[in-house]
Each structure stands twice: as structure tokens, then as C-alpha cells.
Amino acid sequence: MESSVSYDLSTNDGCGLLRLSGSWLMRSPNASGDELLATLGRTELRALAVDLNAVEDWDSLLVVSLIRIERLCKASNIDFDRNSLPTDIKQLIELSEVVPPNTLSTPPKPSLINRFLNGDWAQKSIDRLLVSAEFIGEVLIALRRLSTGRANMRRRDLIHFIEQCGPGALRIVTLISVLVGMILGYLGSVQLRQIGAQVYVADLVGLGMVREMGALMTAIIMAGRTGAAYAAQLGTMQTRDEIDAVVTLGISPIEFLVLPRMLALVAVMPLLCLYSDLLGMLGGALVAISMEVSYVQYFTELQSAVTLHHISAGLIKSLVFGVVIALTGCRAGMQSGRSSEAVGAATTQAVVAAVVWLVVADAAINIVYQRLDF
């Protein structure tokens, strides 16, 4: 396909005639446009007319080139004869001039450096803390209304969310728990073998899973699985005006949207935690066997080491973790902006905040347990 764009400028007594030829198509461009403008800028003309008879094929590229030529002419006081253009091209140029350009200054956008340096982050993090405190307060009020049976929560929603976060998470909890149990087993076995006390692997795995890892690992899985889902669901509802609709129907969005999600997670977390404890101990058993500790030895040792009070210590943790995950997830979703990008940011924030607060909460609970000798 012939795609050459060429031009020819003839001058006669200060009046220029610009002949354009070839095909002026966006898909087969070449640099003649800029070259042409440069040539025109160097000439000293009083008037300019354009002849397009030799143009074979054209699209917006030709129109835009003509607009640029005209602008250049205006800037250097050359009289540009628009009437020399064919009617359809003239129309296309005129159509772009119907509405005068917007003269409002665009909203200022901080530069990248400014965003890092001047982003008064101290103020922002205080604001964020206050918003979080307000959110927690609202949840507490909703819980009180729930306890008196006045909250606007649908039981069907609760069951739906329990189903979503409980059975749905079993497979991944199984995998992770068995592996964590094995990791604890190997960790202990190397040390215990040195003093010939392999059988105490059972104590290490049992207590490690029940008091710590069972609750923490399920919590981290659930933060990624369910906390992020909550933030994304609520954030998307925000973009589609669904949360506004809930509010204007006179229903508290906290009661209607946050409570069922939170209660579902708090109900499911201890169960998942128990399941995880059990599988972790089985994982430990696999390691113990490889170290010549028999099943009987392992489980007898386990039975004497793991008592109900250790198990309840883990379950209390998992309850707190459930609250932490639900609160961070729902808060991020409820406070999400209205664009697709904002929903993504809310989801990220939900997971990051959940993991940070999980570890903080775990440390705090351990300190309390230690002080209480629990």
C-alpha cells in the first residue's frame, strides 16, 4: 500500500500555496507533519492556501495536521484561508470549535515527591485512628441493639456468611495445618534427638498448635480469604450505591451489612481453630513416626500434655482474631472510595491491617496469659 505523505510549498509574492498529497492515515504515519510545520515556520508569508486535490486517502490525521498548520499561521500572523479547504474537512474542523475549551484550571495534582514529603501523614493517621474508633463504637452500639433483639440483621445473611467462611475454608486450613504441625515436629525433633528425648515432640507439637499456631495460622488464612472478601464486597457495594440505598431505607448499614459478617466469622473461627489443632497434631505424628516414636507413645504423651485449659487458651485467641479480621475487613470496605481503584486499595488495606493487628493482638494476649499464669 502506498503510504507516502508528501507536501509541496510554492510561494508567489508572499502568498503560499501548500499542496498536500499521498494518504494521510493514522495507521501509516510518518514524520512529515512535524517537518512540514518546521518548514512553514521558517518561511515569511502573508497568506497561505491549501490544496488537497492530490490527497488519496485521509482520516483524522489530516484534519489534525491542518488544525496545527492553522494554529501556526495564527501565531506568526499568516493569513490562513480556511475556505480553500473542502467542505467536509472544513466541517470537521468547525465541529471541534463549537464548544469553547474549558478554562477552569484543573484540580491541582501533587507531584510524586510532594506526595511523599508533604503528605501530612501524622494528621492522616490520627484521622484514621479516629475513624476506626468511631467504627468500633458503631459496631458496639449495633451489638447492644442485637442483644435486645432490635437489630436489623437478617438470619439468612448470617447463615449465608457462615457457609461462605466456614466449610469453604476447610481445604486450605487442612493443608496449612498439617504442614505447620510437621514443621513444628521437625523443629523440635532436631533438638530433642540430641538429648534422646524424641518422645517430647508430642508436647512441643501439641502445645505449639493448641496455644499458638492453630489460632494464628487459621487467622492469617481467614484474613486473606474472608477479610479481603468482606472489604471487596462492601467496597463494590459502595461503588454501586448499595450502601447509600441501605442508609436511605432507614436501615443501619452496620447492623445490616457488618454484623452478619462479623458474627459469622466469630462463630466459625473457634471451630476452624479446633480443626486446625487436630490436623496439626496429626501432622506432628507423621514426623514422630519417622523418628521412631510409636503412635501409642506419641498420643499418650499428647494426652498428658494437652489439657482443656491449653485448648481454651487457643480458642479465646481465635475468637479475638475473628473480631479483628472482621473489623478490619468491614471497616476498609465501608470506608472505601467509589472507584475500582479504591476498592483495590480497600482490599489491600484490609489484609495488611488484619495481619498487623493479628500479630499485635497475639503478643498482647500472650503477655496477659503469662501474667495470669494461664
Next chain:
Amino acid sequence: MSSGDIHIRVDGLTMAYGDRLIQRDLSFNVCRGDVFVIMGGSGCGKSTLLRHMIGLQRPASGDIQYNGRSIVNASAEQCDEIRRSWGITYQSGGLFSAMTLAENVALPLEQYTGLVASEIAEIVAYKLALVGLAGFGDYYPSELSGGMQKRAGLARAIALDPEVLFFDEPSAGLDPISASLLDELIVKMSQVLGATVVLFTHELASIFAIGTNSVFLDNETRTMLDGGDPRTLRDCSAHAKVRAFLKRGNSGTGDQQ
């Protein structure tokens, strides 16, 4: 641009989601330069037909051809090539919210032309000016009103000088004045660009203002009832339902199919 020259041919098209039939046996031709209206009540399958016509969904049976080339049987590359000659404006604009208007309009130009950045910037400014948004290039879609977002979507759709322009409910959610301005803009665009316009709408004002040809999709019988110039259909369609639709239900002739 000879009118009467068939640009898009839909032949025996049947659309279904699994077992659920949406529309069957749709056959119509769209001529070059037409403003072709696909109308029908809510839920009759207009948006589904759009998704079929732009190749996002495969028909259960039947064929859709552009300039005699089928997109149903086309390979992925051929389909991309045909797609490049279309401009599509979506119901809610379909603008990328993380990009400014100028970046939105520049995207297809950067993708499919070898133009240098300065020329792209010029073309973007020109396209935005065509839809009356000169000077708004640095705004993000969320900073604009709904009508402006639709026009910005149109600017992106016409970035590559398309041969076919698809509009999904262009005037939905706009006030009557903005809607009629948008209609005017659509007609002007199709005239000056020489593009064929396919309009999916149920807005009577738009249908009569700019439609040159049309088909009516029926909800109940799940097929097209009638086709032709919408003004003629309003007065002389053989189907009472079509006349009633085009007169906003005030046909006064009862149901006498």
C-alpha cells in the same frame, strides 16, 4: 458512501445462555451510513445482542458479518482486525477510572498507530474538542458529570476513526437536553466520519430524532417483530405491539395482532 450498500449482516442469529433462550432467528441488514436502531422493552436482549455483535459472546446459531466477513467463524487475529474498525460506547461510559480523559482517548492510538507522542496529543485534543470536552484532558472520569463521561466515552470510541459506532443506551441517565445534544453529536459524527451507527436504545425521542432504520425485539415471542424506518413503523406497523411501543402505549387500537 453509497447507501444501500450492506455493511453489517445478521443472519438467523439465535442467542441463548445455556438452555435459556434470549432471542431467536434474528435477520437484518445494516447499510453503510445508516443510524440503525435496535429497540425493544427492558429485558428483551438488547445488551445481549450488542455483546454478540461485538464478538464478546458466541451465538447459539446464525452468523454476523461485517463487509461480508463473518466474526463468528473468525480466528482471534481476524476478529481483532475487524474490531479495530469499531468504536463502542458503553452504557456507563466504560472509561478507565485510573486514567485521565486524555490517557483514555490516547490508549487506542498508542496501541494501534505508530504516531509520535506529540501527534497523539494533538489528535486526543481534537477528539475531545469534537465531543465538546476541549480542555478537560487532565480530568479523571470521576471528576466529570454523567453526560460528560458519556461524551468522553464517545471521544475514545472515535479515536481511531471507526467505520462502525456502537452505542449502548446512549441517553440513559441523561436529562432531555443533554440527551438530545448527544443525539445530535451522534448524527454529526456519523455524517462527518462516514460511520455506520448501531444504536441500542428504548428512548423514543432518540429513536425518532436520529434513527433511519430499525428492528424491534419482542420480549414474549423472543424474536424480532418488525423492522424499518421507525416513523413508518409507528404509523403503519402490522404489529399492534410495535405501534404501541413507539407511541408510548397510547395506540388506542387494542390488541389485534
